[in-house]
Every structure is written in C-alpha cells, then in structure tokens.
Amino acid sequence: MIDIHCHILPGIDDGARTTEDSLEMARAAVDQGIRTIIATPHHRNGKYNNVKKQILQDVTELKARLEVEKIPLTILPGQETRLNGDMVTSLQEDEVLPLNNTAYVFIEFPTAHVPRYAKQMLFDLQVAGYKPIIVHPERNREIAEHPSILYEFVRKGALTQVTAASVCGKFGKTVQKLTHNLMEANLTHFIASDAHNTTTRGFAMQEAFREVQTRHGNEAVFMFMENAQLLIDGNTVHRGEPQPVRTKKLFGLF
Template sequence: MIDLHCHILPEVDDGAKHLTESIEMARAAVRQGISVITATPHHKNGKFDNEWSFVIEKTEKLNETLKQEGIPLTVVPGQEIRLYGELLEDFSAGNCGGLNQSNYILIEFPSNHVPRYAERLIFDMMMAGLNPIIAHPERNSEIAQNPDLLYKLVKQGAAAQLTAASITGTFGSKIKKFSFELLNSNLVHFIASDAHDLKYRSFHMQEAFAEVEEQFGIDAVEYFKENADCVIRNEAIYKEPPERIKKKKFFGIF
C-alpha cells in the first residue's frame, strides 16, 4: 500500500516533532500494510516553508535511519503546497516538486475557502504538464457548503485526495457523510493518511479501506490503491466523469 500524503519528516512542520517520532510512525505505517510513504511537509502555508532541495535531503536522511532500524518502509519526497500565485514559477526554479518527483503536485486550499484564482492557476498548471491533486477537500468549509466548487475543478482535470480519518469518522459525522458523498460522485481519486502523529492524527488506512470495501466493494479499494501506484510511477491515473452531488447515488466507477 502507498500513502501519498504524510507528515513523517522530523522537525520540519506540525508533523513528527523529532526523529524518534518519525521512526514510531514508520513502524505504525508498516503495521498498516504501507510500504511506501510520500513525505509531504507543508510548504508556503503561512507558517512553514520547506523548499524542494531541503525535502529531498531530509527524506534521504530518514531513509538511511529506517534502513539502519530494519524498518521495511521507503519514504519518497513530496510537498503539500498551499496554493499561491507564484507556484508555477517556483516549480520551474526548483523550489517546488511533485510527489516522488513526478508531475503530480499535492496542493491544499485554506481550510475556510477556495481562492478565487484557483481555477485559473490549476488550468495553468495542467497546461504546463503538471497534474494537481487537491488535498482533503472534504475538510474545506466552503467546498462543504458548495460542492460545485470541487466539481468544477475536477471537471477541469484536477484530482482530489480524501483523508482516511475522514472516512472513518475521526473528524466527525458531518465530514464522514460528506466524504461518502464525494466518493459517490466520482469527485475523489485517492485515499491517503495525512498522518501527523500517532496520538491525534494517525494513519487509519486499513480502517478506511475496510469502510470503502463494505460500502462499494473490493474493486473500489483496488481503484484507489492503483491510482496511488500510478502517481509513484508518474503514469496516468484512472478517472470517471465527475458528477454533481446528489442525495441518492451509487459509486459511479462501479
């Protein structure tokens, strides 16, 4: 299993506070069945800046430690980039990077709104050959109130990633309900942990996939796992046409 979104790098953001915690998270990830983690420290979110060369360096050091500890987990570099106007310029300059150095870029919006320039910038990213993945849209309050905002971006070509803990109800019943509405409408393409620690924001990947299998069948689980594989290999992911959220639907992919 591949986890595309995780704050496992030590001492870089609000994730692992020190190397020991990174090691504990790595062991927990392996117990969940995860073999590859994309380290995605926050970048340009107003509090943390983790430029690409620094992320690569920290990832290499963590992999060395995991090898010494005998932990069968590979960490690859990435970033969770807060959408900002100069993103394309910074990507060209080597300050930003894709997941596992691919063309897939993990972006996030502020928690309470979608920037007005998001549609244009995402279009420009795709015209530049990049594939934007919107992180945890289910936890964005403006998208929750107006899901058409996400529908338009996915219709335009963006992908989206649900947080495993949202599916399991860790963030509350409303976010869980909305998460399944997004699943029902082909508006998300990945499930990832967004793990920050083991106490408050852990992995929950096995539990989330168990819920997906119960609701939609094993094919749905394989769909999300295969899409994560495609990102790591920098290949095209599987998509079904997005649909506007309705009260009663079945999972369109199947």
C-alpha cells in the same frame, strides 16, 4: 499499501517533531500494511516553508535511519503546498516539489474558503504540464457548503485526495458523509493518511479501506490502491466521469 500524504519528516512542520517520532510513525505505518510513504511537509501555508532541496536532504537522512533500524518502509519525496499565485514559477525554479518527482502536485486550500484564483491556477498548472491534486477537499468549509465548486475543478482536469480519517468518521459524521458522497460522484481519486503522529493524527488506512469496501465495494478499493501506485510511477491514474454531488440539507448540515 502506499500512503501518498504523510508528515513523517522530523522537525520541519507540525508532523513528527524528532527522528524518534518519525521512527515511531514508520513502525505504525508498517503495522498498518503500508510499505511506501510519500513524505509531504507543508510549504507556504503561512507558517512553514520547506523547499525542494531541503526536503530531498531530509528524505535521504530518514531513509538512512530506517535502514539502520531495519524498518521495511520506503520513503519518497513530496510536498504539500498551499495554493499561491507563484506555483508554476516555483515548480519551474525547483522550489516546489512534485510527488516523487512526477508531474503530480499537491494543492492545499485554506480551511475556510477556496481562493478566487484557484480555477485559473489549476488551469495554468495543467497547461504547464502538471497534474494538480487537491488535498482533503472534504475538510474545506466552502466546498462542504458548495460541492459544485469541486465538481467544476475535477471536470476540468484536477484530481483530489481525501483523508483516511475522514472516510472513517474521525472528523465527524458530516465530513464523513461528504467524503463518501465525493466517492460516489467520482470526485476523488486517492485515499491517504495525512498522518502527523501516532496518537491524534494517525494513519487509519486499514480502517478506511474496510469502510470503502463496505460502502463502495472491492472495485473502489482496488481503484484507490492502484491509483497510488500509478501516481508514484508517474502514470495516468483511473478516474470515473465526475458527477455533481446531490445532498440534502438538514439543519444546516450535509
């Protein structure tokens, strides 16, 4: 199993605080059946700035420690970057780090809204040769209220990644329902842990894939798993024809 979104690098964001925390997360990942993780520390989210050069160094150091500890886990470099108007320039100037040095780039929106310039920036990234992946859209308040926003982004080429804990209902039933609605509408393409620790924000990948199998069948499980492999290899991922999300409001909830 491959986890393309994880805050396992120590001491650089709100994920693992120490190397020992990173090792604890690594062992937990292996117990989940995860063999490869893309380390994706936050960048330009208003609190943390982790540029490409530093991330590559931290990945190298953690990989060396994993070898010493004989933990069978491969760590690859990545970054979770808050959407900003300088993204194309930052990528071209080697500040922003695509996932495993491919064309795939994580895009994070603020929790409460989608920036007005998001449509143009997602377009500009694709024109520049990148493949933007919107992370955890199911946890964005504006998208939850208006899923048509995400439909338009995906229809015009963006990809998305939902969180394993959302699939399982760990962020609540409303988020869980939206997550599965996005799957049914072909509006998401990856499942990843977004793990920050082994307690409050763990991996939950096995549980998530069991839930996907129950609700959507084996074909969906294989698609999500294969897309993670295709991503780290830099190949084109599977994507179904996007459909609008049809939801019924009940007391303000989806």
